[in-house]
Amino acid sequence: MRARLTTRRLFSLIVWSMLTPAAVSAIHAAEAQWPRFHGPNGDNISRETGLLKSWPEDGPNLLWKAEGIGEGYATVAVADGLIFTAGNKDDKTMITALDLSGKQVWQKPVGPAWTRDYPGTRATPTIAGGRLYYETPLGDVVCLNAKDGEKIWNVNILDKFGAENIRWGLSESIVLDGDRLICCPGGPQTAVVALKTSDGSLVWKSP
Numbered sequence: 001m002r003a004r005l006t007t008r009r010l011f012s013l014i015v016w017s018m019l020t021p022a023a024v025s026a027i028h029a030a031e032a033q034w035p036r037f038h039g040p041n042g043d044n045i046s047r048e049t050g051l052l053k054s055w056p057e058d059g060p061n062l063l064w065k066a067e068g069i070g071e072g073y074a075t076v077a078v079a080d081g082l083i084f085t086a087g088n089k090d091d092k093t094m095i096t097a098l099d100l101s102g103k104q105v106w107q108k109p110v111g112p113a114w115t116r117d118y119p120g121t122r123a124t125p126t127i128a129g130g131r132l133y134y135e136t137p138l139g140d141v142v143c144l145n146a147k148d149g150e151k152i153w154n155v156n157i158l159d160k161f162g163a164e165n166i167r168w169g170l171s172e173s174i175v176l177d178g179d180r181l182i183c184c185p186g187g188p189q190t191a192v193v194a195l196k197t198s199d200g201s202l203v204w205k206s207p
Contacts, residue, residue, distance in 0.1 A: 033080075034077060036124065036174075037126070037173035069089070071119070074125075079127035086121040086134060093109065093112065107149070110136060110142045110154070122168075132146045137169025139158035139159070139163075141157055141195070163188075176197065177194070180195065
């Protein structure tokens with residue numbers, strides 16, 4: 001139980017400063033990009049400069065704290081001056097966008113919440129071309145306008161491809177390849193599918 005509670009994000013996002021003051025200003029000015037799980041290149045490496053070389057004696061300074069974003073294990077994506085994440089809230093999977101000061105810009109439900117084993121969201125939003133792509137633990141793949149959260153399209157990949165969910169819920173962060181979205185419904189029909197980013201229609205599926 002202890003491990004579960006200490007690894008789970010509970011209704012808040014806390015941002016600590018691990019940068020020099022000059023670097024913080026530069027990042028705000030440049031609107032640093034981390035648009036998907038493991039960053040822009042998928043290698044979990046940040047090219048930012050000005051990081052602190054040693055930990056402050058009293059720990060890093062608290063810059064801000066955002067409440068009400070929901071419960072789960074999702075990390076954040078940063079793109080076009082906004083911070084995006086996901087969480088369980090009011091029995092829904094909720095996507096939240098914050099500005100760089102932690103102020104909520106929009107919050108939208110994208111499907112029912114995962115409430116079974118280890119309840120909460122899993123995936124990190126993926127941002128590209130002004131759109132947000134996300135897959136819920138219950139198989140709802142959604143595309144939203146990243147600026148205001150308005151839904152562009154959605155499809156449930158478990159229903160569409162005759163698949164059954166796994167014990168812990170689907171946990172993949174969406175991967176994009178040009179104008180294709182790659183995801184893994186599993187099941188007897190197919191393991192991996194590519195969908196059009198424009199409307200969610202099928203491009204190809206594996207055996």
